[in-house]
Amino acid sequence: MTYNGLIFDIKRFAVHDGPGIRTTVFMKGCPLRCWWCHNPEGISPKNEIMFFEYKCMRCRTCAGVCPAGAIFFENEGGFPRIERSLCIGCGICADACPTNAMRLVGRVINVEELIKEFERDVLFYDKSGGGVTFSGGEPLSQPHFLKEALKRCKEHGFHTALDTSGFAPRDTFEEVMDYVDFFLFDLKLAREDEHKKYTGVSNEPIRENLRLLDESGRGKDVLLRLPVIPGITDTNENIEGLVEFASSLKDIRQIELLPFHDVSEKYARLSREYKMLDYSAPPPATMKRIREAFEKIGFNVKA
Ligand code: SF4
Ligand code: SF4
Structure with missing residues (x-):
């Protein structure tokens, strides 16, 4: 085993x-x-997401793919925020992010x-x-x-x-x-x-x-x-x-x-x-x- x-x-x-x-x-x-x-x-x-603000180009791709609705934007043109209590650690946002600003921690x-x-x-x-x-x-x-x-x-x-x-x-x-x-x-x-x-x-x-x-x-x-x-x-x-x-x-x-x-x-x-x-x-x-x-x-x- x-x-x-x-x-x-x-x-x-x-x-x-x-x-x-x-x-x-x-x-x-x-x-x-x-x-x-x-x-x-x-x-x-558990798995969790690390967000690197300096890498983010604010394209909003992550929010669009998140199946849990855990990513939101506080204002127009702002950076994404993660509602941790909703995040299920699936890593889909990290896979979709074009700049690796989202990284899944946990494997x-x-x-x-x-x-x-x-x-x-x-x-x-x-x-x-x-x-x-x-x-x-x-x-x-x-x-x-x-x-x-x-x-x-x-x-x-x-x-x-x-x-x-x-x-x-x-x-x-x-x-x-x-x-x-x-x-x-x-x-x-x-x-x-x-x-x-x-x-x-x-x-x-x-x-x-x-x-x-x-x-x-x-x-x-x-x-x-x-x-x-x-x-x-x-x-x-x-x-x-x-x-x-x-x-x-x-x-x-x-x-x-x-x-x-x-x-x-x-x-x-x-x-x-x-x-x-x-x-x-x-x-x-x-x-x-x-x-x-x-x-x-x-x-x-x-x-
Ligand atoms: S997908 Fe990546 S670069 Fe685009 S807003 Fe989300 S974290 Fe930022
Ligand atoms: S890991 Fe999954 S649930 Fe958590 S923010 Fe990213 S896409 Fe949403």
């Missing part, structure tokens, strides 16, 4: 998603709502097709010590497809990495864990109330899954990743809380600091609200302070 998954991109020659040169597959659907999410096209578990792919995509890059994996990475969205939100894809990757001898928030039922996490060689595991907020406020979910299952991983003796295969968000994750209180938690881990001793960057354009293209308009990248002094706090407890810090 082969499983279908819904993905939104496959990036070849990726060098930031695990060791060596990698092929990264971005899966759709995520149970978290992090204010700063830099892949908002991965949040919805169904089965495990066999995915393996074929990976096979194209085997030479690069072998030469660089690379492999394949599952990212998103949250890959664990499509557990059956993910497990089957990881299993097949291992049968083909591919090194596998999982870029995850860690938010998943323990059983699901345990089921895929053995097929993953390397984890990119997010660490965000120490306090439960803040975690819920800024990500929409509890921190508990995340900590539990991270402990499970740590206690399995797989610590060296885990890179924690901390998004450095000014006034949210970079506060002294939060860093102290994260450092305290991190120092209680047995084997995990690597962390990467990911400074905030603006992705407001992506949100506008998806008609999504962006809560980070007033935020900017953290200054070097903040990165240094956080780096030193983790180095003090013996972490290798990548920034």
